[in-house]
Amino acid sequence: MQRTLSPEDFRQVVGGEHVREAVPDDAVDGVVPSIVVEPGSVEEVSEVLKLASGAGLKVAPRGSGTKMELGNPPAGLDVILSTRRLNRIIEHAAGDLVAGVQAGVRLEDLQEELSGANQMLALDPPEAEGTVGGIVAADASGPRRLRYGTARDLLIGITVVLADGTVARAGGKVVKNVAGYDLSKLFTRSLGTLGVIVETIWRLHPVPFASGTVAAELEDAASAGAAVQSILHSSLVPGALELRWRGGRGRLAVLIEGVKPGVEAQSRAARELLGEHGEARILDESEEDELWSELLPMPWESGGIGLKIAGVPAGLPDVLESVERITGRYGFEPEISGHAGTGVTFVGLSGGDEDSRAAAIGELRRGVEERGGSLVLVQAPAELKRRVEVWGSTGDALQLMRRVKERFDPGYILNPGRFVGGI
C-alpha cells in the first residue's frame, strides 16, 4: 500500500485553511489520524475520497463527533473527513412537508429552521447537536420513535459519495417513491462504512399543538411490563413511552401529543390504565419539564459503560430482571432507561474491574440473543471493546453484509474494522 500523499494534496482540493494536522482530540478509540479534511461541497468530498482511496488511506467520516465512540476500535485511520462545512439547508418545501439538507447540518439547527413553519423532523436523539448525516449513519433515535419510527422511516432521499469518489443519489423528494433500490435504508445504520452521506431529504411532520405527560411509579418489573402492555394495546396513540429504572423499581412516562382536547382526554385515559399498575398521575408543566430532563439523558456518565438492548416490548420484565440479576452478581448496580414501547433498553454500568465487566456483558448478551434480541456496547473504553465485541452476533447474515461492503468499498478504506464482524 502506497502512502505518498501529503496534506498539500488535500489542500489543493479543499483550500489550505480546511486541512489541518490531527490532534489527540481527533483520535478514535485511541487511534490518532494524520489529518482532518473539511470539504465544502459534494465535488470536494468526491475528490478527497479519490485521493485517499488511490493511496489506500483509511478514512473516517465525522459530523459533530457525538458518536465517534460507537463501534469497534478502528483497524486503521489516516484521514478524518469532516462534514462540518456541508451545512446548508438546501430546501424546505413546507407545503410538501419535505426538507433537503446537507449532511453536516446540525439537527437542532434544522429543527429551528423548520419550526418557523410549525414543522419538525420527527427525530429526537439525545444529541441534538449531532449532524443529520451522523444521525443517519449511526441510526440515532429517541423517545418519539414509538410514534414516528426511526431515520429509516423518515429519510426519503440520499446522496452519497463512495470510496472511489462516485457520487450517487437514490430516492427523491417525494414521500411516495419506489423507483430503484432504497439506498437510503442501506446507508442508514451503515456507520459510514459504505460511503460518505452528503445530502439527505426528509419527510417532515407538523409540530403537535399540545402535549402532556402521565407518569406512573412502578414497584416491580412485572408491573412495569403490564403497564407498558396496557398502553400499547389501548386505543391511545402515545408519542413516547419511556422508562427509568433502578434497584428493582422505577417510573414510566407516557408522552401524549396532539390537539388540546385530545391530549386531555388521552391523558385521563392513560392515567386510568396506568393506575392499575402503580401510582399514576398527570403532570403539570413544570413537573413535566423536570421529568423529561431526568428521563432523556442516557443512563451512563461519559467514561462509563453503556449498553443498548433491543428486544420485544413484552420482554421488558425479563430484561429488567435479568439485567439486575446478572450484573448484580458481578457487583454492579445498573442504571436503566428505555424506549419501553419499542423494546429498546439502555443500561449504564459503572465501577467494576475489566474482567467482571466483560463477563457480565457476555452473559447478558447470550440471554438477550437467545431470545432474538441484540445487545450493543454503545459506550466503553477502547480496552474493553478489544475484549468484548461491540455489536454481538449478526447470525447467518454476516457473509451477505460483507459482500455488500465489498461491492461498495472494496478497499475497506471507510471506517475499517468498526462495524459488525469487523467490516
Next chain:
Amino acid sequence: MLDRERVIRRMEAVLGPEGVISEREKLRTYECDGLASYRVIPSLVVLPETAEQVQRVVRICNEEGVPFVARGSGTGLSGGALPVEEGVLIVMSRMRRILEVDIPNQRVVVEPGVINLWVTEEVADAGYYYAPDPSSQLVCSIGGNVAENSGGAHCLKYGFTTNHVTGLEVVLPDGQMVHLGGKAPDTPGYDLVGAFVGSEGTLGIATKITLRIVRKPEAVRTLLAAFNSPDEAGGAVSGIIAAGIVPAAVEMMDSLSIEAVERGVRPGYPKGAGAILIVELDGPEAEVEHQFEQVERICRENDSFEIRIAQNDEERALMWKGRKAAFAAMGHMSPDYYVQDSVIPRTALPEVLRRMAELSAEYGLRVANVFHAGDGNLHPLVLYDEEKEGEAERAEELAGEILTLCLEHGGSITGEHGVGEDKKKHMPKMFTEDDLNVMQLLRCAFDPHYLCNPGKVFPTPRLCGEVPGPRRELHPVQKAGLAEIF
C-alpha cells in the same frame, strides 16, 4: 443451453410431479402479471410448499445456470413477475400459512403467499389490523407486497410496506438462506430488510416475513366533498396539510373517473362534480372530532358545493367502493387504458393537472385521474382504443409525456407499482448512470450471477465480476454482447 428435460426431472424429484408444471397450455396461465401487455411463457413453473423446497429449487437453478422469477398472486402492474423465456417461474401460491400471531409484541409471521387481507382478518378480533392496504388486497400476496413496497390509500399516515416489515427469511439467489431483522428493532448490521423491501424480486425470494400490526383506531371519520374543479379540491388538500392535520387518507377523483364509476359500481357521488375528495381521519376520538370539523371547514372555504359525512360503516364503505373500483370501471369508458403511477410534490398538483389537460387535448386522448392526493401519487389513466390505427402508440407516448412532466416537477416515475419491465426505460430520466450503477452494486452483492429476475428494473443490465477472487468464464449475456462487465 437449458436442458429442460433434466431440469424438470430434478425439480420433480424435489417437488413431486404435482409441484411442477411443464405443459405449454398450462404454462400460459402464468405468461403475464396484472400488466397484460407483456407476455412471456416460461420454460417451466414450480410450486414449492416450504422454504426448504424454495432453497432446493433455487440451488438447482444455480447448478443448471437457469434464471428464475418469483411470482406471488400475479397482480403486479409493472411486469415484475413477467417470466423469463428460458427460465423457471417460482410460484408462491402453496406457501400460504400464517405461522405466528404475537399480539403482545404486535407482530405476525407469515409465508410469502399469504394474501394481504388475511393478515388483518387474523388479528381483527384482537383489535389489530395490517396497515398497508393496496386496492388489490383481496388477492395480492404479502411476498409481492414486500417486493413492490406496495402502498395503499392509508399510507399517507401509516407508511408503506417497508415501514411494516421488521424481519425476513430470504433464499438468496445462490440458494443460501439468510435471516434479516426479526421481531426486535435495530438489529446490528446493515438494514438489509430495508434494502430488500421494494427490490422487485431481484435480490432473492422471501420465504418468511415478519410484519408489524397496528392497533385499530378508536374513531374513524370519513367525508366526501364535491368541488367544481380539481384546482379547488387541490386547494382543500393543501389547506388540510397546512393546518397541521395528517389524515389517514386523502383521495381525489376527477369528473371522468367519477363518470366511469357511476356507470360501474354506482356509488351515487354528487352530480356535476368536477372533482371529489374522500378524506378520512382516524385516531383517538377527541382528536379526530376536533380535526374533522377543521377539515369540513377547509373544504367549504375551498368552495366545496356538497359535503357528505359517512354516518356508519356502510356509508363509509360506499364512499370507498367507488374509489377502489375506479381502475376496473374504466372499461365502461374506453376499450383500453394505460395506467400511470407517477408522483409529484403535492404543491405541484394544480399546475401538473392543468398541463395534463392541455396534453390530453393535444393528443386527442382522454385522461382520467384517480389519485392519492395526500402524497401526490397520481394514477392518470390514458384512455384509448387499440382497434384504432396508431392510438395505442399515441397513448403510450402521451403517458411518457405525463411522466416527463411529473419529473420536471421533482417527482418520481413510480409511487407504488414498481419499475419492473414496464418502466425501466424511464429510469435514466430520473437517475444518472452513476446512480443506477451504484444501485446495481447492491444487486451484485446479492445476485452476482444475474439469475434472479434478470432484466427488470434497470435499463442496462450490468454484470458484476467477482469481488474478490478469480473471474469466472464469460456469462452468456456478456458473450452475446448484451451487457458490459461492471
